[in-house]
Amino acid sequence: MKSVKSGAESQKGRGEKVRHRHFFHHHRNHRDFHQFHKYFRWVRPGVILFNLLFLYVLFSWVGNTAILLLLVAFIAVKEVIHLFFLRRLERRLFAPVQELDQGVKEIAKGNYDVSIDCDIPNEIGALIVSFNEMARKLREGEKLKQEYEENRKTLIANISHDIKTPITAIQGHVEALLEGVPDSPERAEKYLKTIHRNTIYINKLIDDLFLFSQLDLGKLALHRQTLSIRPFMQDLMEEFKFELEERQCAFTFNDRLAQEHHVSIDGKRINQAVRNIIGNAVKYGPERDLAITVELYQEGDFICLSIQDNGPGIPSEKLAFVFDRFYRIDRARTKDLGSTGLGLAIAKELIEAHGGAISLSSKENEGARFIIALPVERSDHEANPDH
Structure with missing residues (x-):
């Protein structure tokens, strides 16, 4: 154990040394850059003043106006060109690098709301564009992380609530049975x-x-098959028609497809999504005279x-939340209905997993x-481009 521990500690020590060395080099390079920048900003004006002083002394000693003017013109042109390139270097290199350095410091502090304005078409500009993209992805990642934490x-x-409620009911009834509370076989039953x-x-x-956790993590394996949609839906609707008519529900299925089409689906999962809906x-429909109409068509x-059903409908302010997990429109009736609040959320995830x-x-x-809406199989669509 000691050797393992000492090995881990030595590895940690080496990591600290690497980080320290990296920090030292970064700090030194950063300092050198600022010194170089300071030279261009403050030393160059001093050099210009020195040149002017030199010309003044030279003129005092020589006294030749023509030569002096020529020297003045030469130095003036040189300094103007130098200043032009200096300003260009300042705008295209030093200023963007300083802004980039400040942006990196903000990122290191955990502030991802950073964006650097830059329209310079060079390597520094490309680097800043990449930095802005990195900051955007970090910002989105942080937002997603917060959303996942809230979820x-x-x-x-x-x-906890949904499991505790039935467990409490089970516990209460089991205790009552153990204590002999039911006074008749009917009540015990x-x-x-x-x-x-x-x-x-x-x-x-x-x-x-x-199932929802598998869908949410993208780990649900879909066993897709290319199927003719019409016979698949007809068989599925016959199954629903039989079940619903036993419950005294009027069920109608209308096939409005002009011709046969193929889809790539996992039949079991599509069945599950439709069944949930x-x-x-x-x-949630009326106890009497419930009517459900299903139509199959191409768009x-x-x-x-x-x-389509003839139920009580959904208030407009609740429509946006219907596909959210554990969302229930009528919470008072949920327990009696045996709803988990996940049916529509699962249906949405299953359909979207099929590209629909x-x-x-x-x-x-x-x-x-x-x-x-489920996508038509590509080969089928290409074979019938007019539909």
């Missing part, structure tokens, strides 16, 4: 059904959380699936309409 806190709070319902809810919540309509390079998009339009008391 993490919200996620933990929501998970009711307690057991409540326990069973809550365990199902917890299991579904955990499954949804796992239709399931949401069933949960440009996309195959669209419209899902999902949108929502709704008005209160007029139902809601979800539209899923």
Whole structure:
């Protein structure tokens, strides 16, 4: 253990020496640069004054006006050219490097709101452009980090609440059963059904959380296949029609495709996304006379699936949050409905993972309409350019 520790300490010591040496060289180079800059800013005017004094003394000794004027003209032209290049060097090198140095110091302090204005078409200008791009990416990264931290806190709070509620119910009913509170088999069975319902809810919540975390991290493997969209959707809608009609729900499917098209999808995941949307309509729709209409059609390079219900609709101020994780429009009914608050968020992530998009339009008391858009397979689109 001592040898391992001493090796780690020696490695740390070498790292400190490297950092110290780097800091020393950087500090020395920085000092040399400023001295060089100071020379060009302050020593050159002194040289000009010295030249003027030299000419004055020379004129006093020689007294030849023609030679003196020639020397004056020569020195004047030389100094003007020198000053021109000095100003150019100041503007194109020294000033930008100083601004860049100040920007690096701000970045080192953790201030990423730094941007250097520079329109110089040289290596320094390219370096400043790269610096601004680096600062922008650091700024975006810091913002994303803060958003992830806020999301993490919200996620933990929501998970804690959503798991604690059914666990508390399970615990209460189990304790009641152990204490012999139910005075009849019917009441005991009711307690057991409540326990069973809550365990199902917890299991579904955990499954949804796992799936959403995989989607959020981009680690969900999609098993894509190139499928004909029409028979796939017809089979899927037959399945929904059978399930919904058992619940006394009027279900209609309209196929408006002019011809067959192919899409590259993971059928299981598309089924899951559509099921989440239709399931949401069933949960929040009216208990009687619920009607759901699904239409399949093409729009440009996309195959669209419209899902319309006649439910209570969604208030306009809540539309922007519908696809957020754990967002529930009617929190009072959520527990009774068995909703985890992740269904629509998962549907959105699944569709976008296929390169598609999902949108929502709704008005209160007029139902809601979800539209899923999936890209047409490229080879299929190229074979039918007029559609």
